[in-house]
Amino acid sequence: MVPLIIDLAGRHVVIFGGGAVGLRKATYFCREAEVTVVSRSFLPEFSGLDVRCLEADLSDMDDDALAVLLDGAFLVVAATSDEETNNHIGRTAREAGALFNNARGDGGDTLIPSVVRGEEYLIAVSTGGASPAVPRFLREHLEAAYPYLDAMIRVEARLRDALKQTVPDQAKRAAVLRAVLHDPDAWTWLADGEDRAYERIQERYM
Structure with a gap:
């Protein structure tokens, strides 16, 4: 994999899962992309985000119905609690030609990094999930060492x-x-x- 910083303005991101993980992903993307979140239920915090929430039961959804939800998607994020469902979403996303990130299950082709953001800079950090504490450590070190x-x-x-x-x-x-x-x-x-x-x-x- 290689790191890229992509302008998502006008791009469509589809996130599956209305729980805590889906909320975190939606918060990450909604500041720039057009975001649709698909789930049977949603945490109340979704109401404060600029996202479209679509109620749907993924457990018995076939490939054709899933493909309709992915139409026009640039990036698809599987953030449900069920690995089988996430993997099914991933297979359909690849067939649709969309980038795919899997929060739980078989690895996707896209990682979502932790971000260190200032007014004039943006730094993305990823350990591939091996150590979620490292990005926070780096951010704290950067802020302490270079406050200006x-x-x-x-x-x-x-x-x-x-x-x-x-x-x-x-x-x-x-x-x-x-x-x-x-x-x-x-x-x-x-x-x-x-x-x-x-x-x-x-x-x-x-």
Whole structure:
């Protein structure tokens, strides 16, 4: 597998399962994709999400009926408590040409990572289910070690634009940007605000 970050705007995600796992998956995707959740019952929290909830009994649903539910789906997530049902959904999803994630049962072709998200960055972490605690550990470490990471990204963007106007050599521009990131003073200056930090960085490196 290889990691990708995909724009899901306008894409259809179909999730099977109205329990806690289905709710977590729906919450993950509904901020961007069009989400339909299929289940016999739904937790009350689904009412607060921007998703379409479709009541259906999957236990005796045949392939044709299931295929109708998957029509136009970009990604299918099986999040029921029954492995046999999840595997059935997976087989039908593959036949429909949709990506598939299985929360319980035979492995799908898509993993849903844990996400570390700031205002200016997005980091996806997956251990393949081996250690769910690791993504949280990494997020906590990142937040503690780099509390001004969003601000640094914005400062780097401004500095990059300024360097393009004054330094024609791309390798030299890249060297300056790396030097700033490795400069402890630059990170300390961010505590006084982005503008002041940018001024000091300019004085030192330009």
